[in-house]
Amino acid sequence: MSLRVILSVEALEPRLSGIGRYSWELAQRLPFIEDVHNVRYYRNGEWIADPALLLDPAGIPLWGNKQLRWLRKRNKWALRLRDAVVMRGHMFHGPNYFLPAAAAGGVITVHDLSIFRFPETHPADRLRQFERYFRLSVDRAGHIITDSETTRTEVADFLGFDMAKVTAVPLAASPAFHPRSADEVAPTLARYNLVPQGYALCVSTVEPRKRITELLHAWENLPPAVRNRWPLMVTGGAGWLSEAVRDLMDKGARQGWVRYLGFVPEEDLPPLYAGAALFVYPSVYEGFGLPPVEAMASGVPVVVANASCLPEVTGGAAMLVQPEDVSDFSRRLEQALLDASWRQAAVEKGLGVAGDYSWDRCATETVAAYQRLG
CATH class of the missing domain: 3.40.50.2000 (Glycogen Phosphorylase B;)
Incomplete structure (x- = not known):
């Protein structure tokens, strides 16, 4: 027709x-x-x-x-x-x-x-x-x-x-999101005072359904050696940046375990994804959830909320968590950062799932x- x-x-x-x-x-x-x-x-x-x-x-x-x-x-x-x-x-x-x-x-x-x-x-x-x-x-x-x-x-x-x-x-995900070597991402990361595999990433508007507050509390609960080795970078719109969230981010920034990057130029996002040790997306409501797919396409292990369409879209490649259970969320984040066998499997599965979308x-x-x- x-x-x-x-x-x-x-x-x-x-x-x-x-x-x-x-x-x-x-x-x-x-x-x-x-x-x-x-x-x-x-x-x-x-x-x-x-x-x-x-x-x-x-x-x-x-x-x-x-x-x-x-x-x-x-x-x-x-x-x-x-x-x-x-x-x-x-x-x-x-x-x-x-x-x-x-x-x-x-x-x-x-x-x-x-x-x-x-x-x-x-x-x-x-x-x-x-x-x-x-x-x-x-x-x-x-x-x-x-x-x-x-x-x-x-x-x-x-x-x-x-x-x-x-x-x-x-x-x-755009073809711009793909695995990159440390040498490829280093110049972009240097502008943000970051090094390859030296941080975790969350790309999300800061608003209630994205569960950024729960993510911050879970990151704060990580063992100091873990959270300091991999500080959390949050990038995206300020959205519902309430005083409580702002205060927690300010506290974490002073202690060195979180930074709010705000919006970053579109051309910086692919290397920022590819250089991350972990991508976290605790949103409890999405229509698709493109950032986790972009992260999987970049060869990064992913943690998402076990909610809405995210289990469907990530196709078994991501670690599923309940963000409201902050204690368990923190424990799973520690596993996602330290468990080498899970990380390797998550990268391989994620590349396959992301590759099915175009x-x-x-x-x-x-x-x-x-x-x-x-």
């Missing part, structure tokens, strides 16, 4: 979020899949000629044509009608939860339900957007894509959607989900 696709690219911007990364990987690949005849890109009521320009801070988006911009100013109703006519011949995919009114019958990707389960971790404008438009988008959708089977079941149950109309399509696979399986509409 020959498909004509419209992909919404409102999540594309110079500093890509996880959904932005997902949108960009699809935008690059969909035009080259055999059954896709044509792809157009749509952003907040405008046609985008080249989505790559949205990633350039100095770039100027190339809209469809000047006449369309003039029409927008003079007659918004005419523009909506034109959009409806164009979309009628295309399959519209909203990779960021929403479908415009003219795209009824299209596909949306629902990455997770954190907006409903953890509303306090989302900005007020995002909550208002979901209150107004999410149910409308679900009602318009002919099919829903999720990032994991766990989320597929959760979304279908929550929305009362037929399971046959929900498809799980896994995400992937953005090419994601794009191909996404098109297969499109075809289920027919």
